Amino acid sequence: MSKNFDTNIAKTLDQTTIRNVESVVPKKRQELLKWYGWGYEDSKFHIDDYSLFFSGSRYPIGNDVELPNFRDWMGQKFELSVLEKPKLPTTFPEPILNETFYNTIKDMKMDYSVDGEDRFIRCHGQTLHDIYNIRANKFKRIPDLILWPKCHDDVVKIVKLADENNVMLIPFGGGTSVSGSITCPQDEERSIVVIDTSQMNRLLWLDKENLVACFESGIIGQDLERTLKDEGLTMGHEPDSIEFSTLGGWIATRASGMKKNVYGNIEDIVIRVKMVTCKGVLERNISAPRVSCGPDFNQLILGSEGTLGIVTEVIVKVRPLPAVKKYGSLVFPNFEMGVSCLREIAKRRCQPASIRLMDNEQFHFGQSLKADNGLFSKFIDSLKMFLLSKVKGYDLMKISVATLLFEGDKEEVEKQEKLIYEIADRYSGLKAGETNGQKGYVLTYVIAYIRDLGLNHGIISESFETSVPWDKCLSLCINVKACIESECKKRGIIYYLVCYRVTQTYDAGACVYFYFGFRWDSDCSDPVGQYEEIENKARDEILASGGSISHHHGIGKIRAKWYKQSVSPIGVNLYKSAKLELDPKNIFGLNNLLTEEDQINFETLNSKL
Amino acid sequence: MATSNSKKYLENYHNYLDKRVTLFTKPFDPLIPIKRNRRVLPEELKFRVLKSQHFNNYLDKISDNKNDRQQKETEAMQILTEIGFDRKILVIRSLGTVIDKLMAQLYKNVFINEQSIERLKAIMGRQQIIYLPSHRSYVDFMLMSYVCFSYNLEIPAIAAGMDFHSMFGLGELLRKTGAFFMRRTFGDEFYWNIFKEYMHEIITYNDFGVEFFIEGTRSRTCKALWPKTGLLSMALEPFFMGEIYDIKVVPTSISYEKVLEEQLFVYELLGIPKPKESTKGFFKAVKNLIDKNYGNMYFDFCEPISLNDFLGNKVDRFRHASEPAHIQKLNNDELVLITDFAHHVIREQQKKIVISTYNLIALIYNQYVFLNSTESLTINVLQNEIELYLKFFEVLGAIVAIDDTNLIKSIHEAMQIHDNILEIVGEKSIRLKKANTLATRQNNGLKLKGHWLCKEMMDIAVPVFSLQLYCNPTMFWLSQPAIFVFSLIGRQNVKIEWLKKSVMHLRNIFIYELVLYPRFADEDFEKTYALLEKLQIICKIDDETVSLTHSPYINILLSAISPFFNSYLQTTQIIFNNFKEKKFASKEIFIAVQSILEHEMLKGNFSIHPYALCLETITTTLLSLCNIGCLFKEKQDSVNQYSVHAENMSSLVDELKQYNSNLTFVYKYFNTLISSKI
Known part of the structure; x- marks a missing residue:
């Protein structure tokens, strides 16, 4: 067995090629990041008296500029009220420690912590459920021990030791999971050890000839891109969580980036990946661009959601930095026309790096986030609106807006732009300028902060996504919205918002994102439960309308109930066989993907052994 | 107060004739069933059919070559022209004005449940709507559009038979108010492919809502008819295929104190064919009608039924979701669910028919x-x-x-x-x-x-x-209790187990005549049992045994069902006595039953109810007899040929006679009988 743990083919890396990366996020995460919500501690929406601001200087809408439009919009949609700000708990559950494991770790001089706060902030991801529970301090079970391995070999040691001592392991990257996948299992009796990969974030080597780079899995998106940028390169993988999520996490969830049209999704970017399992290291020892070599086990690692092992090192494709990056936007008379246009663009395979289409609700929502920049800008805006509605005859309550991002050299971008605007013209799409496009993309990062603002004011909101064939794209959007509205109505929810956007396009279909929020009734004792009921109904409707279980968020625990119907019972068995082969003691015991009924009964299994 | 519930309910009705407005000039900005990005022109639907993948795949399959394909496409366009509805507001206004005058002439009161209209208005804009009215009169056709127009609801597209289409002028007039036309032919694959796709577009693309008669035709007997599910399954298919989230179905009850067609129906039931509709005939008929008083009529939108709520847990829409809708068909389980739903709709309509x-x-x-x-x-x-x-x-x-x-x-x-x-x-x-x-x-x-x-x-x-036409509308309420009483009459201390068997058997016999849907049988039994106990029509002897009481209601129930029972008995006996050895078509039975019974009745045989002459009842008898294995049916040269299963038939006749012996009724409507001709 120990043989499998040695990297199969011994390599001696030239240590000087290794580059340490100074991460934006410190080891003590809570010094920079919020413990009770999304993102940076200094960046948040806040309300003073009657004015609404966004603090911090990290985002263009920040610097405490008043956002009166947004306040009005929130007021209109939800009728705000103010709840108390949560307080970080001071006492934490006692750690359950496995003596042998704990002592050996100490002997190894591995970085570790049993500090309550360190453990507390790593017991969850970013689902609404997680955030609500953390604010209400409802977690009974939090990790018992946090470890910070520094390299692949450290991980090998930890996994071996855990397997020998029957300790449960949770791989932890950026903690941005929105599927419940890294949420601490509340009924786990073994010692729970979090492997925080944040100190494993080096660029091990770079090959500019072949344009490939080898990173450690704990590197977070913005660090990775910054490091590559210094070399005039980019990987081009930009999920909305890029500021915090890690390379390893992307692989474990099958992430997708905004610019996948140029750079591909994570599965297209990854060439080789090393995963440490309880049985040894799984790795495809081929760096060639493509192989016919039986079933591709990279595909088993991608989307394994921390249940089969832990990813340590990854070889990825990189690209030269584009010379030009240009935004753009289009206005369509309605969402339907926009979808038809996107479909045509996809058909001709001429998508720019990113193309997204917002429905009318989201358009208004985005508009409201504009800062009040004085009279002049308002005048320009209203002039534009006048042109659109009175001269062109577009109904502002029906229009739909697409945002575009072009990347490439100058000529290429110009050519692309021309073609896109030509196609758009056939679908009554009007050019609406660069600024609107850029603002649209800023909104992407800021939108995640809004949930926290809402939670402070009795509003629950969350996003969820799917992928769907083109012919069912429009009907799916309409059906899901109708479904949510009807479910709200049944529950007597008056203030709510449902909006959607198409965020990715493919040959055969698109990725659709939904935002849903509602103000909960003060009588409602379990708003999160209510939210989840409605989201479940919406997911049922997504599946009935031809959509998928998930485009890139993954299954985790909150979507496990639809896993079997998505992959067939044989598919579930196949996954279970892999699990039993790689992890017969359920060391990586996050129990993702499978429903409770489908879980392998490890206890009876191990007692037989 | 004895009628308190009825009275309370009827308070929601208001006489529209009291508040008529000038339909020719009234503003019409209707609430529409489903808000889409834009209003769709009726013409677009036809082009969408021609462009649809489903239809084009079909064309590819049946065309020999390019020319042939083109020709078939032209043919399809012609068919679509024949089917497609249109919308001309001026025609709606004109026709509305005429109907308005007619209503005021014909009826004393046109009562409309305005609360039900408010309830309907509240759900407008969210989903497609299917209106399913009861169908007792041609007036129903006009009425829905008239009510919608008057109350500012979008006028739905209305499925109409081809008999209207062929009325010169009137067909085109109706088309412009939203009627689309359906042939009553079966097996014409080309036609139905087009029609089905057209229905698909009406549901998924149009925003008018759609109306059709789930009973398929006017009920000549004024009783509910066994629902037709063909059009309904076409309309509901997009829901099963995951193309739409929900459809709200609005059963609609239209009741008449006196149906315009009363005498026509009577003749038709007796086998005198109705004259073919012609425009001239139509206006002549209208002229004849105008001077008469047809009393009150009642119009009520029943509570809208959400298909998603109704079928939600019973149907797995996911199984259709992973393939394109146009390559799939509904499976048998789903068709059964649609039949369940159709029967549910019929019952909802019936509950709101005003007596x-x-x-x-x-x-x-x-x-x-x-x-x-x-x-x-x-x-x-x-x-x-x-x-x-x-x-x-x-x-x-x-x-x-x-x-x-x-x-x-x-x-x-x-x-x-x-x-x-x-x-x-x-x-x-x-x-x-x-x-x-x-x-x-x-x-x-x-x-x-x-x-x-x-x-x-x-x-x-x-x-x-x-007279019977006025008894029939009450059968929805009376038939099930009557079957119970019928099982128990002349018997004492009946085992509940036996009672259930007898009720189920009688239900099977009257399945089509009284629309007794087998899949509701168990629930019906429980409910009716409880009802009769509450009414003290039956009383429990012990846990397993019941008896009939001496309730005055017993005779009400027995006399209500006896015309049907007697008709079934007569037909069954005549078939058994005369057709044991040979194959026969339904027409032979019609003739035999009518002539034999005519002979007997004119001889003064008062054990025969004249309603036994009713061809529609004879037809349902034949259907039932096939259903319970007393007759075999096979198709020969596209005509159904029947033959008798002697053993089953013999025991059925004995059984019916046994039941009949417990009845002491005579059917003596007239004292003076002229037997000279016989």
Whole structure:
């Protein structure tokens, strides 16, 4: 067995090629990041008296500029009220420690912590459920021990030791999971050890000839891109969580980036990946661009959601930095026309790096986030609106807006732009300028902060996504919205918002994102439960309308109930066989993907052994 | 107050005639069932059909070459022109104005449940709507559009039969108010592919809502008909395929105190074919009608049913979701669910059919005939009986529109509206008016469905049938309790187990006649059992045994069902006695039953109810007999040929006779019988 743990083919890396990366996020995460919500501690929406601001200087809408439009919009949609700000708990559950494991770790001089706060902030991801529970301090079970391995070999040691001592392991990257996948299992009796990969974030080597780079899995998106940028390169993988999520996490969830049209999704970017399992290291020892070599086990690692092992090192494709990056936007008379246009663009395979289409609700929502920049800008805006509605005859309550991002050299971008605007013209799409496009993309990062603002004011909101064939794209959007509205109505929810956007396009279909929020009734004792009921109904409707279980968020625990119907019972068995082969003691015991009924009964299994 | 629930419910109704506005100029900015990005022009639907993948795949399959394909496409366009509805507001206004005048002429009151309209308005804009009205009269066609137009609801697209289409002028006129036309042909694959796709577009793309008659045709008997599911499954398919989230289905109940077509129906049921609709005939008919008073009519949108709520847990839409909708079909389980749903709709309609004074008078008169005591039926006796019936229907849950503060007046008004059927003679006693059917003998050359009934028979049959048409609408409430009572009559201490068996058996026999859907049977049994116990019609002896009480309601129930029972008995006996050895078509049965029964009745045999001459009842008898294995059916040269299963049939006849022996009814409507011709 120990043989499998040695990297199969011994390599001696030239240590000087290794580059340490100074991460934006410190080891003590809570010094920079919020413990009770999304993102940076200094960046948040806040309300003073009657004015609404966004603090911090990290985002263009920040610097405490008043956002009166947004306040009005929130007021209109939800009728705000103010709840108390949560307080970080001071006492934490006692750690359950496995003596042998704990002592050996100490002997190894591995970085570790049993500090309550360190453990507390790593017991969850970013689902609404997680955030609500953390604010209400409802977690009974939090990790018992946090470890910070520094390299692949450290991980090998930890996994071996855990397997020998029957300790449960949770791989932890950026903690941005929105599927419940890294949420601490509340009924786990073994010692729970979090492997925080944040100190494993080096660029091990770079090959500019072949344009490939080898990173450690704990590197977070913005660090990775910054490091590559210094070399005039980019990987081009930009999920909305890029500021915090890690390379390893992307692989474990099958992430997708905004610019996948140029750079591909994570599965297209990854060439080789090393995963440490309880049985040894799984790795495809081929760096060639493509192989016919039986079933591709990279595909088993991608989307394994921390249940089969832990990813340590990854070889990825990189690209030269584009010379030009240009935004753009289009206005369509309605969402339907926009979808038809996107479909045509996809058909001709001429998508720019990113193309997204917002429905009318989201358009208004985005508009409201504009800062009040004085009279002049308002005048320009209203002039534009006048042109659109009175001269062109577009109904502002029906229009739909697409945002575009072009990347490439100058000529290429110009050519692309021309073609896109030509196609758009056939679908009554009007050019609406660069600024609107850029603002649209800023909104992407800021939108995640809004949930926290809402939670402070009795509003629950969350996003969820799917992928769907083109012919069912429009009907799916309409059906899901109708479904949510009807479910709200049944529950007597008056203030709510449902909006959607198409965020990715493919040959055969698109990725659709939904935002849903509602103000909960003060009588409602379990708003999160209510939210989840409605989201479940919406997911049922997504599946009935031809959509998928998930485009890139993954299954985790909150979507496990639809896993079997998505992959067939044989598919579930196949996954279970892999699990039993790689992890017969359920060391990586996050129990993702499978429903409770489908879980392998490890206890009876191990007692037989 | 005996009628409190009915009264309360009827308070929501308002007479539209009191608040008419000028339809020609009134503003029309209707609420639409489903808000889409933009309003769709009716013409677009046709082009979408021609462009649809489903239709194009089909064209590819059936075309020999390019030319052939082009020709077929032209053909398809012609068919679409024949089908497609249109929308011309000016035509709607004009026709609306005419109908408005007509309504005021024909009816004393046009009662509309305005609360139900408000309820409907509240759901507008969220989802596609299918209106499923009951169908008792051609007036239904106009009425829905008229009500929608008047109350600012979008006028739905209305499925109409081709008989309307062929009426010169009128067909095109109706088309412009939203009618689309459906052929009554079967097996024409090309046509139905186009029609189905057109329906698909109406549901998924248009925003008007759609209306059709789930019973498929006007019910000539004024009872509910077994629902047709063809059009309904086409309309609901997009829901099963995950193309839409929900459809709201609005059963609609339209009740008439007197149906315009009353006499036409009577003749049709007796086998005299109705004249083909022609525009000239139509206007002539209208002219004839105008001078008469047709009393009240009632219009009610039942509570909208969300398909998603109704089917939600029973259907797995996911199984259709992973493939394109156009390559898939509904499976059998889903078709069964649609049939369940159709029957649910029929029942919802029936619950809101308003029962009027004359319905009760007809029931009471029949009861007195059967008990051979019509002489004692004076207005005062009638009044007492009506009070009893009112109590009964109140408990059953029916909506009865009778002013019980002045029953005598109500009776007189009702008698006057229907003065062609019953008359008041001498000391305020009531009797059936014999018809004088001489005029109809001129209908030479018309193809008969059954036997040519002689004038003497017709003179008796016409009034009896007319009367029966007013008993029939109450059968929705009476048939199930009646079957219970029928099982128990003449028996003591009956085991519940046996009772259930008997009820289920009788349900199977009357399955089509009384629309007794087998998949509701268990639930129905429990409910009816509880109801009869509550009404003290049955009483429990012990945990397993029940008996009939001496409730006055027992005779009401028995006399209500006996015309049907008697008809079934007669037909079954005649088939058994005359057709054991040979194959036969339904027409042979029509002729045999009608001629044999005519002969018997004119001889003075009062054990035969004249309603046994009813061709529609004979038809349902044949269907039932096939259903329970007494007859075999096979198709020969596209005509159904039947043959008898002697053993099953023999035991059925014995059984029916056994049941019949517990009834002591006579069917003596007229004293004087002319037997000279026989």
